[in-house]
Amino acid sequence: MMELKDVKSIYFLGAGGIGMSALVRYFLAEGKAVAGYDRTACTLTDKLIEEGAALHFEENVELIPENCRDKESTLVIYTPAIPKEHKEWEYFRNNGFTIKKRAEVLGLITRDKRGLCIAGTHGKTSTSTMTAHLVHSSNVDCAAFLGGISKNHHSNLILTDKSDFVVIEADEYDRSFLQLTPYIAVITATDPDHLDIYGTKENYLEGFAQFTERIREDGYLIVHEGLELVPRPKEGVTCYSYGRESGDFRAENIRIGGGKIVIDYVSPFRTIKDIELGVPVSINIENGIASMAIAELCGASEEEIKAAMASFEGVERRFDFKIKSDKKVLLSDYAHHPDEIKACAKSMKELYSDKKITAMFQPHLFSRTNDFYREFAASLSLFDEVILLDIYPARELPIPGVTSELIYNHMEPNVQKSMCTRADAVKIIEQRKEEFEVLICLGAGDLESDVPRITEILKNC
Numbered sequence: 001m002m003e004l005k006d007v008k009s010i011y012f013l014g015a016g017g018i019g020m021s022a023l024v025r026y027f028l029a030e031g032k033a034v035a036g037y038d039r040t041a042c043t044l045t046d047k048l049i050e051e052g053a054a055l056h057f058e059e060n061v062e063l064i065p066e067n068c069r070d071k072e073s074t075l076v077i078y079t080p081a082i083p084k085e086h087k088e089w090e091y092f093r094n095n096g097f098t099i100k101k102r103a104e105v106l107g108l109i110t111r112d113k114r115g116l117c118i119a120g121t122h123g124k125t126s127t128s129t130m131t132a133h134l135v136h137s138s139n140v141d142c143a144a145f146l147g148g149i150s151k152n153h154h155s156n157l158i159l160t161d162k163s164d165f166v167v168i169e170a171d172e173y174d175r176s177f178l179q180l181t182p183y184i185a186v187i188t189a190t191d192p193d194h195l196d197i198y199g200t201k202e203n204y205l206e207g208f209a210q211f212t213e214r215i216r217e218d219g220y221l222i223v224h225e226g227l228e229l230v231p232r233p234k235e236g237v238t239c240y241s242y243g244r245e246s247g248d249f250r251a252e253n254i255r256i257g258g259g260k261i262v263i264d265y266v267s268p269f270r271t272i273k274d275i276e277l278g279v280p281v282s283i284n285i286e287n288g289i290a291s292m293a294i295a296e297l298c299g300a301s302e303e304e305i306k307a308a309m310a311s312f313e314g315v316e317r318r319f320d321f322k323i324k325s326d327k328k329v330l331l332s333d334y335a336h337h338p339d340e341i342k343a344c345a346k347s348m349k350e351l352y353s354d355k356k357i358t359a360m361f362q363p364h365l366f367s368r369t370n371d372f373y374r375e376f377a378a379s380l381s382l383f384d385e386v387i388l389l390d391i392y393p394a395r396e397l398p399i400p401g402v403t404s405e406l407i408y409n410h411m412e413p414n415v416q417k418s419m420c421t422r423a424d425a426v427k428i429i430e431q432r433k434e435e436f437e438v439l440i441c442l443g444a445g446d447l448e449s450d451v452p453r454i455t456e457i458l459k460n461c
Helices: 018-029 043-050 088-095 102-109 126-138 171-177 201-213 283-298 302-311 337-349 367-379 404-409 424-432 448-457
Strands: 007-011 033-037 052-055 076-077 099-102 114-119 143-150 155-156 164-170 182-187 220-224 239-240 250-255 258-264 271-276 320-325 330-333 358-363 387-390 418-419 438-442
Touching: 007 018, 007 088, 007 114, 007 404, 018 043, 018 102, 018 143, 043 052, 076 102, 088 099, 088 182, 099 102, 099 143, 099 418, 099 448, 102 171, 114 126, 114 283, 126 143, 126 302, 171 201, 182 201, 182 283, 201 387, 220 283, 239 283, 250 283, 258 283, 271 283, 283 302, 283 337, 302 337, 320 448, 330 448, 337 358, 337 438, 367 404, 404 418, 418 424, 424 448, 438 448
Parallel strands: 007 033, 007 076, 033 052, 076 099, 114 164, 114 182, 143 164, 182 220, 220 239, 330 438, 358 387, 358 438, 387 418
Antiparallel strands: 143 155, 250 258, 258 271, 320 330
């Protein structure tokens, strides 16, 4: 079996994905020759090329570099989003190369580390990135493989040579998180998702139960209060709960106002008073409680925790404020599950109760829309206005009868609503720029690529 230490070249099929790109950066830092394919170029792939990765965007075996054609010294890493009939993947399969999923490789890299693993239907990227910032900023230090770009560190990868702690966003898609061996595991939420993989809610919950079985015997499990989950950790694992205002780790004396959120953090070990959230949205109260619990269990001091919470700048595309003035607010948010959208709506209503809030939403995946169109409609109905785009397909082919109209037709009648194509999104913003008070670009699709232009339009009106 090929050992990572013997690998000279790494070839990525789907190099530009947020999880894959962290591995690209890791292997570049290890001095390996890194090359790969992605379907389209983007800001992230541009940066990876600048950092030394040889990437191309055409499905063509001839473009595979010579140093990645030796099966004895080349490891091929792929994402499940790559179709099996992809010509380059067929080449590697047919010629006996060692091929591994991203999650397998992440499991191998972190096998001998103390993994701080954050899992959950939603909240995991923000909580992982916050945890990485807290622990890395402290005397403890850590590495991190993140599912988003940390605005503090301008990367989805943090490296260290001083600590064996590593923060990992534990992704349940394709059961990837079952490749990990956590020292501390947090579960933020278990609302069913990825039913194209799991089939049923029961199977989805079983996946999370299996994840808890993988925690080290000297480790910790921290689960959000009220989840429909029966964990199965090994004997020896210490179990805690957390929540906004209840659980072993919780907040008290929550103060929201004037664009700030300040809390007292209560744990089984101490109370830390007057913690200010660097990104003041209410969902970050819960995310922050989980992150502080991990940091505290790892040995970060009270002063370090308090300072790092205040200096946390957030994650690109997660409650990512592009404009924040008295006149206009523009937010980019990756929320693509009904519960994430609900959390976004409630947080923004809390912050901007006196303003009209408009969401421009691009549904992500035909299968997710088919499974949850009623729930999407209910969550989107919490906004004052919704502009609904066509579905972003990502890895999927269309499903007959599944369009954004399913969501549109089930929204509450009191909501101002309209539909437009992805191609017309910027044109709509341009035409109505004076009207918007708070605008949220919502979803996990390619609407994000228009956010710089939308920012420019709204700043100049």
